[in-house]
Amino acid sequence: SAVISQKPSRDICQRGTSLTIQCQVDSQVTMMFWYRQQPGQSLTLIATANQGSEATYESGFVIDKFPISRPNLTFSTLTVSNMSPEDSSIYLCSVGRAMNTEAFFGQGTRLTVV
Amino acid sequence: DAKTTQPNSMESNEEEPVHLPCNHSTISGTDYIHWYRQLPSQGPEYVIHGLTSNVNNRMASLAIAEDRKSSTLILHRATLRDAAVYYCILSQAGTALIFGKGTTLSVSS
Numbered sequence: 001s002a003v004i005s006q007k008p009s010r011d012i013c014q015r016g017t018s019l020t021i022q023c024q025v026d027s028q029v030t031m032m033f034w035y036r037q038q039p040g041q042s043l044t045l046i047a048t049a050n051q052g053s054e055a056t057y058e059s060g061f062v063i064d065k066f067p068i069s070r071p072n073l074t075f076s077t078l079t080v081s082n083m084s085p086e087d088s089s090i091y092l093c094s095v096g097r098a099m100n101t102e103a104f105f106g107q108g109t110r111l112t113v114v
Numbered sequence: 115d116a117k118t119t120q121p122n123s124m125e126s127n128e129e130e131p132v133h134l135p136c137n138h139s140t141i142s143g144t145d146y147i148h149w150y151r152q153l154p155s156q157g158p159e160y161v162i163h164g165l166t167s168n169v170n171n172r173m174a175s176l177a178i179a180e181d182r183k184s185s186t187l188i189l190h191r192a193t194l195r196d197a198a199v200y201y202c203i204l205s206q207a208g209t210a211l212i213f214g215k216g217t218t219l220s221v222s223s
Contacts (some may be wrong), residue, residue, distance in 0.1 A: 033210045042201070043158065044215040093156050094211070103150075103211055105157030 001025055002095050006106035013073070013083055013113050020079045021109045024095030028073035030096070037090040037108070046091075050078040083113045116128045118202045123218045126192045134187040136202030136219055141182050145204040148211065149176065149187045155218045158213075161187065161200070 003026040006007050023032065032049040047068055048056040059108050070076040075105035080087050096103040126132045131165040138147065149161040162169055162176045164185075169176040175188040189196055201216040 002157070031208065031210075035213075042199075042215050045210050045212060048210060094157075102160050102163065105159070107157050 001021060002029060002104040004093055004095060004104055006049075006093050006109055008109055010110040011112070013111065015084050015113055017083055018079055019083065020077050021091055023076045023078070023094075025074045025095050025107055030073070031098075032070060032076045033103075034068060034078045034092040035092045035105075036078075036102060037092060038058065039089070043092065045103045046078070049078075054108035080111065083111075085113045088113045089113065118214055120200075120202050120214065120217045122215065123220065125220045125222065126189075126196075128193060128223045129191050129219055132192045132196070132219065132221075133210060134154075134200050134202075134219065135184065136186070137184045138184045138202070138204055141204055144206050146169050146211070147176065147182075148176060148201075148203040148205055149174070150201045151198040151215075152201070152216075153195075158201065175193075177178040186204065192219075192221045194221050194223060202223065 005024045007022045012021055014027045035043040036046050036048040037043045045058050046061045046066055047072040051068050051073055063082045065081055067079045088111060090108040093106040094103050146163050146165050148163040150158040151161050152158045162171055162174050164176045164178055168178060183187045197220055199216040199218050201213050203211050203212050
């Protein structure tokens with residue numbers, strides 16, 4: 001298993017500002033992913049955080065809006081840039097291992113943009 | 115990605131078995147069938163997964179049809195804590211999970 005610590009757990013931010021969300025895992029993992037869950041909706045994959053290279057973004061998500069870093073095998077950050085109220089969501093970090101099909105999720109960061 | 119179809123919602127009584135169905139008629143030979151659940155205000159948690167054979171663990175059982183075009187998650191004795199959104203997901207090893215809308219399970223005492 002993997003224990004994921006996500007910070008902050010929640011935040012209220014002014015529109016036009018940026019927030020960086022941290023994801024720390026208690027063991028080395030091959031794969032890290034970032035998801036968004038809008039109110040009352042299911043999870044949507046934002047990107048795969050690749051260690052040592054640029055993140056791979058899903059359709060509808062761009063690096064300028066959601067820059068991601070992954071400096072090592074236990075840590076990643078997601079920044080939500082130039083926020084608007086439409087960015088109000090829960091952002092979740094998920095990890096997995098290449099040869100293992102089980103994934104683990106953080107508790108999420110609840111972001112409210114006012 | 116291969117898609118799954120689940121009922122939007124289901125209801126159960128406490129201590130009764132629950133059978134949550136999932137259809138995945140376009141499943142490929144290398145797709146694993148995963149089930150995750152999301153309790154209120156929490157991140158999703160792994161429930162069970164399988165490839166071809168039925169699977170059992172401490173949380174649930176997974177029954178997979180012989181043609182693999184459908185599966186059923188079985189909670190043997192529902193508790194109030196099992197009230198959650200249950201997601202049936204097809205995925206291959208080492209790839210991201212793509213979530214559908216899932217089934218919202220309500221459990222009454």
